[in-house]
Amino acid sequence: MIRVLIADDHPIYRQGLLQILMEVPDMFAVDEAGSGEEALSKALDKNYDLVLLDISMPGRGGLDALKALKTHLPKLPVLILSMHPEEQYAVRALRAGASGYLNKECAWDELVIAIKKVLGGGKYVSAALAEKLADNLGSGNTDRPLQEILSNREYQVFRMIASGKTVSAIAEELSLSIKTISTHRVRILGKMKLKNNAELIHYAITNKLAD
Numbered sequence: 323m324i325r326v327l328i329a330d331d332h333p334i335y336r337q338g339l340l341q342i343l344m345e346v347p348d349m350f351a352v353d354e355a356g357s358g359e360e361a362l363s364k365a366l367d368k369n370y371d372l373v374l375l376d377i378s379m380p381g382r383g384g385l386d387a388l389k390a391l392k393t394h395l396p397k398l399p400v401l402i403l404s405m406h407p408e409e410q411y412a413v414r415a416l417r418a419g420a421s422g423y424l425n426k427e428c429a430w431d432e433l434v435i436a437i438k439k440v441l442g443g444g445k446y447v448s449a450a451l452a453e454k455l456a457d458n459l460g461s462g463n464t465d466r467p468l469q470e471i472l473s474n475r476e477y478q479v480f481r482m483i484a485s486g487k488t489v490s491a492i493a494e495e496l497s498l499s500i501k502t503i504s505t506h507r508v509r510i511l512g513k514m515k516l517k518n519n520a521e522l523i524h525y526a527i528t529n530k531l532a533d
Contacts, residue, residue, distance in 0.1 A: 323351045324441065325369065329361035329387065330376040330403070335426070339374065339403075342430055358387030365391055370398065372441060375420075377404040377411050381497045385411075385418055385474040392419035399440040403433075408451045410531055414470070414477065422446030468514045469531060476513070479506040483519055484526030 326343060330336050336354050343350040353368070355361040358379050365373060373391060377384035388400055399421040404411055412423040421440035424433060425448075436446040472480055482492045493503045516522050526532040 324349060324437075325351045325353070325371045327353045327355060327361060327364055327368075327370045327373045329355040329358065329373060329379070329384075331356050331379045332376075335376075342433075346434075357381055358383060358390075361387050362390050362394070365398065366394060372437065373398060373400045374403050375400050377402060377406060377415070380495055383474070383478050383496070385415065385478065388415065388418050388420055389474065399443075401436055401440050401446070407530070408448065409454075410481070412447065412451055414474065416445070416447070418474065423451070424448070467529065468525070469529070471513045472510060476506050476510050479503060480510050480514075480522065481526070481531060483507065483510075484523050484532045486523070 328336050328339055330339075333356070336356075340352050340354065343352050353364060353370070355364050359381060361373065361375065364370075375384050375388060375391075379387070384402065384404070388402070391398060391400055396419070400419065402411070402415045402420045402423045403426050404423070405426045407425065408423060415423050422436050422445055424436055424446070428436075428448075432448075439446040469477060469480065478496070479492060482495070487495075489503045489507065490500055492498075493500045496503070511517065511522065514522070514525065516525060523532065
């Protein structure tokens, strides 16, 4: 029996994924977590074989939760399931220790393939992302995109600003102070050599980083 933790802040999605996994007889024992904090707490308390982790969760986001999970449980496979396109988060998630990255709209059979691959100690990415990574390596291009300079939290704030959210709205959603978000914004603009939110939004759209 494979013990799986589904960490996602949307109960309907968790239930749908749980039902899909439970349709495979005698294969999965499934638990749930509604936040990054709960996922980390349960993972430290119980012995899971796999964590299915969402990127976008309030409070401690998926990337922060992933980093904490890999710090405390480095051998625990974590498969990212996200609504965000691969170009927005996949490479960052893999660098943080994820065993794979899938869009939530993927087919059920692809999810099963991904689960089997990471449980076997491998990495899973879609064919499209694998091709893109191979192209980047083959081109010999060592220049890092500006957004890769950002920390995981800064990148999260960057994308929220790019989506048009205000500092106060971001602070409320992430359970952080307005001052903290404002500090992140200043650092983001400085690191990316941008002058204001308009330039940030333009950069995000141009580089397909905006939803």
